[in-house]
Amino acid sequence: MDLHFGDSKPTDEERAAVDALLGPPESSWEGADRSAADLRWARGGREARDRRDLLLPGLHALNDRVGWISEGALDYLCRRLTVPPAEAYGVATFYAMFSVRPRPATVLHVCTDLACTAAGAAALCAGVEARLGPGGGVQVERSPCLGLCERAPAALVIRAGVGPARWASADEAVGADGADGADGVSGRTVLGAGGGPFRSDGAGRDGDTGRPGRDIPRATAVCAPAAVDATVSAATAPENAPAEPPPAAAVPQAGDPALMLLHRIGTTDPASLDDYRANGGYTALRRAFALGPAGVIREVTDSGLLGRGGAAFPTGRKWQATASQPDHPHYLVCNADESEPGTFKDRVLMEGDPYALVEAMTIAAYATGAHRGHLYLRGEYPRALHRMEHAIGRARARGLLGDDILGQGYSFDIEIRRGAGAYICGEETALFNSIEGRRGEPRSKPPFPVEKGLFGKPTVENNVETLVNVLPILTMGAPAYAAIGTERSTGPKLFCVSGSVTRPGVYELPFGATLGELLTLAGVRDNLRAVLLGGAAGGFVRPDELDLPLTFEGTREAGTTLGSGVVMAFDDTVPLPRLLLRIAEFFRDESCGQCVPCRVGTVRQEEALRRIVDRTGADAAGDVALLREVGRAMRDASICGLGQTAWNAVESAIDRLGAYE
C-alpha cells in the first residue's frame, strides 16, 4: 500500500497523544525522524495494516487531548497505522463526537431528545447559549438522547486536554458519593443519594495506575437534571462539577430482594470485587465451568432467553450457531452502544453492577469458544466507561480475566472500545465495522455475524441486559428461569421509564406485567396522552391500552413493539407533532447514508412532518399520504433496522393516536 501524505505535521501534543496509545514510532516509515537504517529496509506490510482497528481509539486519543482532529494529526495517525488518509478522514467525519475543524476544548452536549424536550431542554439550550455565547470557550451542541432520561433534562460536558487538575476528572469524581447535598443540580430526593455507602474514587485510581496510555486526558461532567447555572459552571470547570447521584438513584426498586438483575445495585459497591463476590458474584461462572460449554448453551437455550437489544432473537440459538462454526478464532462482542432514545438500562447496569457484565461476558465467551471479547461502549457514558475499565482491571488482577480463569485453563480477556456518537453503531454489523476502524455502516446480511462477524470471523454479539440475564439462568437453572414471565417471553425484563411519571428510572418486572402496572409503579401523572414503547424506533400506544401485556408476543399482537424496553409517558401538554418532528430529525441525523431509502427518505420524512407541524385534517392529508409511501419504502428496502424502523413511531402516532386529525 503506497500511501500519500500531505505536508501537514502534527503538533507535539498531537504526536504525544497518538504515541501514548501506540507507543513511540519505530522508524521513519511510521512517522519517526529518518535514520540511516530506514533507507535499508521498509517496515509495514500486513503486520502494520492489521492494526487498522486502532484507528478509532487513535481518533479518540487525539480528540481527548486536543479537542479536534487536525490534518497533521490525522496524517500522523494514518502513518502510524498504515491507513490511507482519505479513509481515515471518512471515518473521522462519520462520528458526531469528532470534529475535523478547530473548536473549543470544551464541548457541551445538551440533550434535546424526547424526554429532555418534554422536560424543558429548549429553555436550557437557550439559557446556556445566552450565557456561554460564541467565543466563550465552550461549544454548545444539541445532542440526541444522552441516556439520562430519568434525570431529564440532561447535559454532558467534555473538556479535552490535560488540565491543571489532571486526574481529578469527573470520571473519578462520579464514583464518589456525598456531594449530593451540595448538588445544586438535583433538586429532588432520590433513593440512594446521600447515603451511598461506597467511595470508589480511590479504588478507581488504583485500577488505572500502571497503565500509561490508557488514561483519558479529559474531563467530563454530567448535569442531570440540568439547570442553566449549574450547567454553565460545569461547562466552565468540569473537574469541579458536583458528583452524579449514585446509580441506585436510577433504580426506584433498589433494595428489593426479589430483583434478579438489579439486586446488587444500591446494595453492592460497584468498585469492589470482594463485595461482588460476597453478593453472589462468580457463582454463575463456576457453574458454567462445571457444565462445560455445551451445557451452558443448553441451559441458555432451555431458559428461552431472547435478546434484549430489540430484535428478540433466541440467545441460545445464536450461541450454538457461533460455537459450531469451524472457522477460528471466535469473537464475543457486547453491544453497550445503547443509543435508542429513552434507553438507559445498560448504563445503569454497567454503572451499578459492572462485575456482573464482566462475569456474563466470560460465560458467553466460554460457551461459544471465544478468547477475546470486545465491549463496545457508548461514547457518551463516561461513568459507565470508568466503572467498566475499573472492573475489568480488577478482574484481570485477580485472575478472573486472563490466561487461566479460576484455574480452569480457560483464557479470556475483554477490551473496551468507545463509540464516538453514532446511533447506527448499535446495529450489530455497523458495530463490527466501527471496531475494525471503518465507517460504522451496516453490512448486508447474509452472511450473518455468527458466520462472518468481527474481523470476518464467527462472532456472537449480545446486548448488556441479555448477557446479565445469563447469570440467574445459570445460578437458578433453566427450568426455574423459564418459569418466570410468560411461555414465549421468559425471565425478568428491564424497562426504562421516563417522561410524565413521578418516579422515572429502570424497573425490573417479570415479562407479562401490563403497561398499566408498570406505569402505576412509576407513578404516572394525570392527563396521560400517549406512551412511547421501544424508543424512536418503537411505537406509540394510547392511554386506553394500559392493559397491554409487556411481552414480546403481546406487544407484537397489539401491533407495536417492546424494542429495548423504553416506556416513555407523555401528558397532554406535549405537542405530539413536535415530538414526531424530533424523532424524524433524529433519524435524519443518525442515518449513515449508505442506502438511498434511508439517506433521502429520512430527509423527506422530516420535511413533510415540518410542513404539517401545525396542520390537521385535510391540510395534512396530502403529506400524511406521502409519509406513508416513503415510510413503506424505507421499511421494505433499507439495508438495516435503522431505516426499516424510521417510520414506525410516526406511523403509530398517525394510526393509533390520530395525530393530524
Place this chain on the structure above:
Amino acid sequence: MTVTPLGIPRRLLEFTLDGEPVRAPEGSTILDACRAAGKDVPTLCEGDTLTPKNACRVCVVEVEGSRTLVPACSRRAEPGMQVRTGTERARHSRKVVLELLASSVDLSTTPRVAEWLKEYEAKPDRFGPDAARVNEEPKVDNDLYVRDYDKCILCYKCVDACGDQWQNTFAISVAGRGFDARIAVEHDAPLTDSACVYCGNCIEVCPTGALSFKSEFDMRAAGTWDESRQTRTTTVCAYCGVGCNLTLHVQDNEIVKVTSPHDNPVTHGNLCIKGRFGYQHVQNRD
C-alpha cells in the same frame, strides 16, 4: 486471441423466478438469474466488475419468507427460493427510490433513468419545491477529469474501484454521514493534493456521469457533446507491454473520451493515466 478462463464447472440450482422454474449456476445472484431469463431489473450501484454494494436499492425484489425486500444484485440464489420481481411491493420501493434520488441529485446524465422514471410512474416533484437537494458545484481542479457531486448517488463504486477492489490507491472515501455524506479525498482537499494517480478507473465505473473527462464536461457545458456523432474504436494501448484495450470515443475527428472494455479478461476495464488520458499526441497536428 485471449483465452477466457471458464473456471470450475458449477452445479445448477433450481428456484422459482416469477412463478417460472429457473436454473442458475451455484453462486450466481438473483440479478444474474433475472438477466439470464431476460428480465429487466433496474440497477444503478451494481457494477459488472465490482462486488455488489447494494446501496441504491433500486433492484429490490420480493423473496418468499423474507421480511423485507432483498437486493437482487447481491443476494445469491438459493435452491427452492421463490423470487418475484414485479410485485406491487417491489415496484413501489423502486418507484420511491427513483423519486428520492431524482429529487435530490441531478440524474440528467444517468443512462436509462428517464425510462425507468416513466415506467415506474415516479414523480420526483411531489416532495415540493423546497425538498433538500445535494446542491454541489462541480469540482474542476485539474485538467483531466471533473467531479460533479451534484450528480452523485453515493453508489460507492468509485471508492471501491479506487480502493482494494482495483486500483489500491485509496484516494477517495465517503466522508460525512447521512444526507451530508459526500465522496471526498482526505481533508476534502483538491484532487491535486490527494493520493489520486489519475487512472480514471472511477470515471469508468461512475453510473451517473458525476465523474467525467474534462473534455466531456466542457463539451456538455458548451452544448457540443453529441453521442450520436461519436464513433467508438477499440484498440490496443501502445504505451507498455501489458496491452490494455482502449475504446476511443471520437467526435468530429477528436478523441473526446477513453474507456476500456469491461470484459477484457486481463484488465476488466481498468487503465492507467497514460492509457486513459495520454491521447493528445494522436491528434497533435503541428
